[in-house]
Every structure is written in structure tokens, then in C-alpha cells.
Amino acid sequence: MLKGLIIALISLLSIKSFSQSTQISTSYIDSKINQYKLSNPSTPLYLHTDKNIYTNNESIWFSAYLVNADTTFKNHDVLNLAIADENSNQVILSEKFQMLNAVSSGSLDLPDSIPPGNYNLIATTNIVDKDNKPTSQFITKIVIKTITQQDFTSSVVLIDSAIFNGYLRAKLIINTKQSDAKLKPLVEYKIGNSVTSKLMEVNKELLINIKETDLNAHQPVLKIKVKFNNQIQFLNVKLPAIQQKKINVRFFPEGGNLVADLPNSIAWEAQTNESIPISIKGILFRNDIAIDTIETNSYGVGKFNLKPELSSKYYLKVLSGTYLKADTNYFLPAALNVGFALHLPKGVVNDTLRLSMVSKENKPVQILINNNKGAYAFFKYEVTTQTKTIKLPLYSLPKGIWTLTILDDGKPIAERLFFGRYNSGVKAKIAVDSKIYKRKDSVAVKVNLTDSLGKPVIGLFSIAAIQQNRLTSNCVDIENYIYLNNELGSLPQEPSGNGLHNPDYVEDMLLTKGWRKYTWQDVLNADTTKKFKPLIVSGKVKYGNKPLKAAIQLAILGGDKISFIVTESDGSFTVSRENLLASDGKKLTIIVSGKNNAGYTIEINDPHLLLNSNIAKNLASTGFGSIRNATNSIDNQLKGLENAYNLQDVIIKAKNSSGSIYAFKGEPGTNDCGDFVDEAGHFNYEKATKRYKPKPNTWYVIRTDLSAKGDWFTVKPYYFTTCTELKKSVTTIGGIYAERVFYGVNNNPGEIQYLSTLLWKAGVKTNAEGEAIINFKTGDIADNFKIIVQGISSEDVFSGTTSFSVK
Structure with missing residues (x-):
């Protein structure tokens, strides 16, 4: 419902609109906004992770929040997480988790095999529109470094x-202490879609010639993969684009248009x-006469006032320099002869919004205050020449x-975003019982939540x-994301890191990124045919590769x-959410019931996987600005005391009579399905010269050659249970996982524990006094640490931080 404003001279009367038969009224506004809300549900998703720099043997701990969820939030009962390589946009890890009452939590284990680099962490729920696009989506950047000692x-x-x-030439250098001359690095480099592979000598240089035609991309990058001695390293180098360096300038008249003589x-x-936003100065001209000097700030935004003449041309001249080879003119949009000017002295306000309007003629208008959640006020007003x-x-x-x-007779003629009730909301105060701790010390954290009046809040x-x-x-907390990024899109970073808490920054973002962000036309023309549906795991059973005739x-x-x-009678089936619930990380097995299941095959279709892939392949490499003109593999290694290695000598002795270390020799030949292992325990390795029947319920390895000669390769564990032909009637699928407990530092005083995450706890609730106390222990890393809180309440989202040191 519209919340009427108690203002003198305001009359909430019906106002004539598009035709003689259409009246703009409060009920009409309500109905249109409700239709818009149904076709454009606003249920932003936020993911809080314990940190965003990991090593390739750690877990990503997370909590997910559906904010401002409407009454349909119970339909969002699965959280879908995926990790995609920023270079290839390929999904490398994907899992599903329970979502209850718009909240989810859990962890993702990063495998040792994941290469260091930049990744996108993608979060969606299981509700999609008719085009299979998620209604709730959150994407954040994570960095994965290595603690593996490299050869x-x-x-x-x-x-x-x-x-x-x-x-254009680039020089690649590979250094190693290996003395085996037979080991040669395999280098694969890519620019755009062009891929080249070469073997090179160690401790020597490889000259890479990059064709001029390969530099036509908007943001060309040389991507290099080096394989050596069963290890892989990745390097990215920013290339100069053929496109001439330039500056893009845009102008945003407040309200939408320039109006002459106002x-x-x-x-x-x-x-x-x-x-990339830049700080520049320029000279403002009217018909080749300089009238002002203006400039942008560190995030590329500036403001100025102008009373344009109808017959004059206005442009900004930016002098040549780093980004321009020659002086360049940027023309302002032409001024309209009719219209009116709208101005807000402040667009970031608390309890009162002040606006000034002036027109070239006296004119009745309607004023609407709304957003995609609803309408707040609607009234008529007389704009005059004063x-x-x-x-x-x-x-x-x-x-x-x-x-x-x-609105002018129902037609929008000006729009301006503002941030209301800026200082209201929930405040999170975080305090620790000391600022300096010893190793293996006990820490007590007190979290206190209050509203803007100082009253306690349950959250x-x-x-x-x-570890800091x-x-x-570029970490974005839940407040900045929900109030700014979710509404305005990708934003330049605020220099001090305050973001939402810097009203000048918020004002600049509203004037530029939010310029004509929402339009009344969108509300009026809402697509009422939009339908939303849950993602459902399905499959099909065949017999002898043919459809079934009976269920x-x-x-x-x-x-x-x-x-x-x-x-169903044709073998198709669906798997409900309840049937997919499993312990964290555990795979589910689907089998054909009964003793005689030979000849059946089971195919699974998990739409969550396709959704992840589609999102990942359409992501742009927004981290491009951090790619440099030179890079070293050492940059991908984690530095600091946490990079600790506990190495010991391992001696493997053959204990079987055959002398085989792995003791995989058995009956020569293959089983009934053709499965076999070689002397080294490689399962179904096609180049094996000697083959033996595999033993059921035994661990083997799958070998993948990385060179034509097979002199270096990778292996992954494989648990053999039964004949692989028979196993076609058995399939596995990832479950929907519940929260896993984080244990942190244990109480064993003699165990060295290098933990960068000392505490992770999800689902913490404050008491009636708005307080919660959490206890944990420090580890063996002496460094600076940060405590971060992110959460929700019935009133607002909230975040807070504090810090401490371990000596």
C-alpha cells in the first residue's frame, strides 16, 4: 500500500493519464507495482566467506543469505555453488547445499590439484525464470595460491x-635445480583463440612472437601454462591493445535532460x-569560449552547474597526456527548448528530502516516490517559472x-535516485577482550546489535x-552489496574502503551509475507472463540402450x-530434494533395484551443473586491471609464516613376492568386461603391455599422459568395485549437503597448528539484549588478524569488523 505523506498542499487525487479512460490513482499505482514485483522478484543473494585468498588444500567456509525475501522464499530451498577459472571460464568444482528459511551455510573443499590463480565463486538458488536464468545470484572473486614446493x-x-x-615479443624464462637433461618443460601459450605448444630447454629463454592481429581484442592477454616434472604453473601478461589509448567521457544531467535557460x-x-576510472581535468567551452575548469575525483566522477543557451554548443576539452595523443573534445548533449529542471541539494538523506524544481512554464505534474519493492508516495504539484x-x-x-x-499526464519526464533513511538501520559493535594475544591463547568476542535509537536487535x-x-x-560486505552493488551494478572502489559509509561516494554513484536507473515505463510494461520454476534433478533408465516399456x-x-x-513407464524419473539430502561431501549412488540389474543404464541430468556452466562462460575477466606487463610464478605462492611445510622422508618397500611396490599383480588378462590393471596399478591404461584382472573393492589409479611419450603424467584415485559394464546400472550424483562443523584450533598444546582461519561460525543468534559471545583459540601464526561479522535481522542487514594481533 502507498504510504501517504502528510504535507500541506498535497492532494492524493486521481490524475488524468494516458487516455480519457485511464486514471492514475493510488490503486492503479499499487496494481502496476505489484505486477512489476511479481515479474521482477527482488530477492538478492549474498555470500559471506571466511576469506577470499586460499591455498589449494583449504576449505571455503560460507554463509548465504536471501535478503528481502518475500513470501515465496521457501521455494528457494537449494543453494548452488560453483568455482570457475577466471581465465578459461570453466567450472572446476560444483556442489549443492540445503537452504532453510532463506539461509544456508557449509564449506567447499579445494582439491590439491587446483592450480593457483583467480577464480569466480558463483552462488545461485534453485529458482529460475522461463529462460533458465536464476532469480537470485551472487558472484565474488577469490584467489587461490599454492603452498606446494615447486621444482x-x-x-x-x-x-x-x-x-x-x-x-610484439615476450620472453619466458624457466629456472630449475633439476639436473636431469631429459626433463623438458612443455609450454602452452594462448592469445585469444590461438594456442601454441612447445618443448623448451630449462634455464633458457623462450621467445614468444605475438602477431599484431592477435592484439585486436578489447583487453588482450597472453595466457601461459607451463608443465614440468608433474607440476603446472600459470602466467598471465597484459598485452597492449592495438586500439589507441583513449578516455571515455559521459555526462549525466540531473533528472535526465539539459533544459535551455534553466x-x-x-x-x-x-x-x-x-x-578503469581516472582522475582528470578538463576545460568547459561554450562556442569555443572557455567558461570553466572541471575535474573528476579518484573514482572518475565530477560535478558542475550550467545554465545552457539553446543556440550554443558546449564541450569539454581534455588536453593530451598519458591517455590521449592529442587534445580531445567531448560534447555535452543538446539542451531542450521546453521542460523543467530538477535538483536535489543532497541525494543521501535521512528523514527529509529536499528538492527544487523550475519550469519554463507553469505546469501541473505528478510526483512518485517508488522502487522495485513498492511505492511510498504519489501526489500532484504545480511547477512554476520560479x-x-x-x-x-x-x-x-x-x-x-x-x-x-x-510525471506529466502519466508520462515520466524526469527521474532521480536518492538514498533515504541513510543513518537508520542496525549497527554491529564487535569487541574482543584484548587486542594482543599469545599463541594458543583464548579469545572472547562480544557482538552487540542495536538500532538507530540504541535499542537491542535480535539478529x-x-x-x-x-589472518589479514x-x-x-576489494571485499564487499553485505551492507555495501545489498544497498549499492545489487542496486547499481559494478562500482569503482572507494579509495578508503568505506563505500556505503562515505555519503559523498554514494552521492556520486547515484548521479552516474544510477542515472535513469529505474523508469516508470518498466513498471507500466512489466512482463506479466514471466514464470518461475525450481531446478529439478531428473534422469532416465534404459535397457539395452533402448527405452523401457514398464516402470x-x-x-x-x-x-x-x-x-x-x-x-515412469518410459524409464524417466525425477529426484526430489529430500532424496538428495546427504552428509557433507558424500556422493549418492542410484541403482536399479533387484538382483538382476545387468543390461540397465542410468543417465542423470542435473540442471544445476548446466546453470553453473552457462553463468561461468558468460563472465568477463573483471580482474583485468590487476594483470601486469610482467609476472612471475612466485606471485602465486603464499608468503608468510603460514606457509609452513612439515616434510618427512617416506620409504616404500616391496613386500610381495613379485617385487611390485603396489602389489597389484594378479591373474593375467582382463575380466569379463575387459577391465584390467598394469603392474603399477593403472586401471584400464591403454598403453599397458602387461595386463591383470582387477580385484573387486580395491583402490587403483587412473593414469592420464601429459606427453606423447608418456614420460610424465597425472593420476587420480579410483575405487574398483565391480565390472564396469555392470556398473552402468549404477550411477553417482552429488547430494544436497547440510552445514559442517568448523573445529578450529584444538586443545593439543604439543601440536603445531598453522591456521589462517581461527574461527568460523554460522547461524549465531543474538539474545534479547542484542548480544552474543563467541570463544575461540589462537593458533601458531604470529600475525595480525581480523574479525568479520555479516548478518541479517528483521530490520536490516548489518556488518562489522575489529582486529587483534597474535605475538
């Missing part, structure tokens, strides 16, 4: 800064052609970004205590309980 180092640097004879407020933005200021009370306005829309939150060097500077029963093993499902 070699690799580095690459650009030799040339410009094209010479049609080429005072206009204008924001402007400057970015490089790589979309500037008038209106004060609008916002006492009952929910905190957040709202749109002020000016639900997750808390982490992590495991956090990058059969399947058993699902490994979950919280043994469950059974019956297929």
Missing part, C-alpha cells in the same frame, strides 16, 4: 612496448577504454535507494576470524536414509 620457477616479461615488424546540475564520468523547494518527510520510508519520478549472523593477509582490498524401481543409497523411487 621450478617461471617468469614472463614483454620485451617490446610497441609493435615492430608486425610482432539552471542544470550535471555529473560526469571519465574512464579509460579498459573501463524555483521552488519542497520538503518531503521520510520518517516511515524503508532504508535504501528510491526513485523520485516526475542472525556468521563470524570469521582470519588472506583478505583482498521399474530405483534405490538411492548414501543419503540420510535409503530411499526408493519409481520411474
Whole structure:
């Protein structure tokens, strides 16, 4: 319902709109916004992770929150997580977790085999639209480094800064202490879609010639993969684009348009052609006469005032320099002859919004305050040729970004975003019982939640205590994400890291990134045919590779309980969420019930996997600005005391009469399905010269050659149970996992524990006094640590931090 404003001279009367038969009224506004909400549900998803720099043997601990969830939030009962390589956009890890009452938590284990580099952590729920796009999605960057001792180092640097004879040259150097001359690194490098592989000598240089035509991409990058002695390293080098360096300038008249002979407020933005904000100065001209000097700040935004003349042309001249080879002019949009000017002295306000309007003629208008969650006020007003200021009370306005829309007979003629009730909401105060601790010390953390009046608030939150060097500077907390990024999209980083808590920064983002962000036309033209559906795991059973003629029963093993499902007569079936619930990380097995299940095959279709893949392949490499002109593999190694190695000598002795270390020799030949192992325990390795029948319920390894000669390769464990042909009637699928307990530092005083995450706890609830106390122990890393709290309440989202040191 619309919340009427108690303002003198405001009349909530029906106002004539698009035709003689259509009346704009409060009920009409309500109905249109409700339709818009149904077709564009606003249920933002936020993921709190313990840190965002990991090693390739750690766990990612997380909590997920569906914020502002409506009454349909119970339909969001699965959280889908995926990790995608930022270079290849390929998903390398994917798992599903329970979501109850709009909250989920758990952990993802990073395998040792994951290469260091930049990754996207993708979170979605199981609700999608008719185009199979998620209604709730969150993507954040994580960095994975290695603590594995490497046998070699690799580095690459650009030799040339410009094209010479049609080429640009880069130099790759690989250094190793290995003395075996037979070991040669295999180098694979890629620019765009062009891939080249070469063997090179160690401790020597490889010259890479990059064609000029390979530099036509918007953001060209040389991607290098080096394989040596069963180890892999990745290097990325930023390449100079053939495109001439330039500056992109945009102008944002407040309200939408410049109007001649009226005072206009204008924001402007400057970015490089790589979309990096820059601070520049320029000279403002009217018909080749300089009238002002203006500049942008560190995140590329500036503001100025102008009263344009109808017959004059206005442009900004930026002088040549780092980004421009020549002086460049950027023209302002032409001024309209009719219209009116809208101005908010402050767009970030608390309880009162002040706006001034002036027109070239007296004109009745309608003023609407709304956002994608609903409408707050709708009233009519007379705009005159004299500037008038209106004060609008916002006492009952929910905190957040709202749109002020000016309508002329129902047609929007100006819009301006503002942030209302800025200082309201929940405040999180975090205190520790000391600022300095010893190793293996006890720490007590007190979290206190209050509202803007100092009254206690009951909230639900997750808390982490992590080593500060495991956090990058671009971490976005739940408040910044929900109130800014979710509403305005990707934003330049605020220099001090305050973001939402810097009102000047918020104002600049509203004027530029939020310029005409929402339009009343979108509300009026909402697609009421949009339908939403849950993702459902399905499958099909065949016999002899043909459809079934009668239904059969399947058993699902490994979950919280043994469950059974019956297929349709053609063999198709679906698997409910309840049947997929399993212990954390445990795979489920689906089998054809009965003793005689030979000849059946089971195919599984998990739409969550396809969703992850589609999202990942459409992601741009937004971390491009951090890629340098030279890079070294050492950059991918974790530095600091936490990089501790506990190495010991391992001696393996053959104990069987055959002398085989692995004792995999058995009866010569293959089993009934053709399965075999070789002397080294490689299962079904096609190049094996001697083959033996595998033993049921035995661990073997799958070998994958990385060179044509097979002189180096990778292996992964494989548990052999029965004939692989018979196993076609058995399939595995990832379950839906519940929360796993984080144990932290244990109480064994003699055990050295290098933990960068000392504390992770999800689902913590404050008491009636708004307080919660959490205890944990420090480990054996002497460094600076940070405590981070992220959470939700019935009133607001909240976050807070504090720090301490371990000596």
C-alpha cells in the first residue's frame, strides 16, 4: 500500500493519464507495482566467506543469505555453488547445499590439484525464470595460491612496448635445480583463440612472437601454462591493445535532460577504454569560449552547474597526456527548448528530502516516490517559472535507494535516485577482550546489535576470524552489496574502503551509475507472463540402450536414509530434494533395484551443473586491471609464516613376492568386461603391455599422459568395485549437503597448528539484549588478524569488523 505523506498542499487525487479512460490513482499505482514485483522478484543473494585468498588444500567456509525475501522464499530451498577459472571460464568444482528459511551455510573443499590463480565463486538458488536464468545470484572473486614446493620457477616479461615488424615479443624464462637433461618443460601459450605448444630447454629463454592481429581484442592477454616434472604453473601478461589509448567521457544531467535557460546540475564520468576510472581535468567551452575548469575525483566522477543557451554548443576539452595523443573534445548533449529542471541539494538523506524544481512554464505534474519493492508516495504539484523547494518527510520510508519520478499526464519526464533513511538501520559493535594475544591463547568476542535509537536487535549472523593477509582490498560486505552493488551494478572502489559509509561516494554513484536507473515505463510494461520454476534433478533408465516399456524401481543409497523411487513407464524419473539430502561431501549412488540389474543404464541430468556452466562462460575477466606487463610464478605462492611445510622422508618397500611396490599383480588378462590393471596399478591404461584382472573393492589409479611419450603424467584415485559394464546400472550424483562443523584450533598444546582461519561460525543468534559471545583459540601464526561479522535481522542487514594481533 502507498504510504501517504502528510504535507500541506498535497492532494492524493486521481490524475488524468494516458487516455480519457485511464486514471492514475493510488490503486492503479499499487496494481502496476505489484505486477512489476511479481515479474521482477527482488530477492538478492549474498555470500559471506571466511576469506577470499586460499591455498589449494583449504576449505571455503560460507554463509548465504536471501535478503528481502518475500513470501515465496521457501521455494528457494537449494543453494548452488560453483568455482570457475577466471581465465578459461570453466567450472572446476560444483556442489549443492540445503537452504532453510532463506539461509544456508557449509564449506567447499579445494582439491590439491587446483592450480593457483583467480577464480569466480558463483552462488545461485534453485529458482529460475522461463529462460533458465536464476532469480537470485551472487558472484565474488577469490584467489587461490599454492603452498606446494615447486621444482621450478617461471617468469614472463614483454620485451617490446610497441609493435615492430608486425610482432610484439615476450620472453619466458624457466629456472630449475633439476639436473636431469631429459626433463623438458612443455609450454602452452594462448592469445585469444590461438594456442601454441612447445618443448623448451630449462634455464633458457623462450621467445614468444605475438602477431599484431592477435592484439585486436578489447583487453588482450597472453595466457601461459607451463608443465614440468608433474607440476603446472600459470602466467598471465597484459598485452597492449592495438586500439589507441583513449578516455571515455559521459555526462549525466540531473533528472535526465539539459533544459535551455534553466539552471542544470550535471555529473560526469571519465574512464579509460579498459573501463578503469581516472582522475582528470578538463576545460568547459561554450562556442569555443572557455567558461570553466572541471575535474573528476579518484573514482572518475565530477560535478558542475550550467545554465545552457539553446543556440550554443558546449564541450569539454581534455588536453593530451598519458591517455590521449592529442587534445580531445567531448560534447555535452543538446539542451531542450521546453521542460523543467530538477535538483536535489543532497541525494543521501535521512528523514527529509529536499528538492527544487523550475519550469519554463507553469505546469501541473505528478510526483512518485517508488522502487522495485513498492511505492511510498504519489501526489500532484504545480511547477512554476520560479524555483521552488519542497520538503518531503521520510520518517516511515524503508532504508535504501528510491526513485523520485516526475510525471506529466502519466508520462515520466524526469527521474532521480536518492538514498533515504541513510543513518537508520542496525549497527554491529564487535569487541574482543584484548587486542594482543599469545599463541594458543583464548579469545572472547562480544557482538552487540542495536538500532538507530540504541535499542537491542535480535539478529542472525556468521563470524570469521582470519589472518589479514588472506583478505583482498576489494571485499564487499553485505551492507555495501545489498544497498549499492545489487542496486547499481559494478562500482569503482572507494579509495578508503568505506563505500556505503562515505555519503559523498554514494552521492556520486547515484548521479552516474544510477542515472535513469529505474523508469516508470518498466513498471507500466512489466512482463506479466514471466514464470518461475525450481531446478529439478531428473534422469532416465534404459535397457539395452533402448527405452523401457514398464516402470521399474530405483534405490538411492548414501543419503540420510535409503530411499526408493519409481520411474515412469518410459524409464524417466525425477529426484526430489529430500532424496538428495546427504552428509557433507558424500556422493549418492542410484541403482536399479533387484538382483538382476545387468543390461540397465542410468543417465542423470542435473540442471544445476548446466546453470553453473552457462553463468561461468558468460563472465568477463573483471580482474583485468590487476594483470601486469610482467609476472612471475612466485606471485602465486603464499608468503608468510603460514606457509609452513612439515616434510618427512617416506620409504616404500616391496613386500610381495613379485617385487611390485603396489602389489597389484594378479591373474593375467582382463575380466569379463575387459577391465584390467598394469603392474603399477593403472586401471584400464591403454598403453599397458602387461595386463591383470582387477580385484573387486580395491583402490587403483587412473593414469592420464601429459606427453606423447608418456614420460610424465597425472593420476587420480579410483575405487574398483565391480565390472564396469555392470556398473552402468549404477550411477553417482552429488547430494544436497547440510552445514559442517568448523573445529578450529584444538586443545593439543604439543601440536603445531598453522591456521589462517581461527574461527568460523554460522547461524549465531543474538539474545534479547542484542548480544552474543563467541570463544575461540589462537593458533601458531604470529600475525595480525581480523574479525568479520555479516548478518541479517528483521530490520536490516548489518556488518562489522575489529582486529587483534597474535605475538
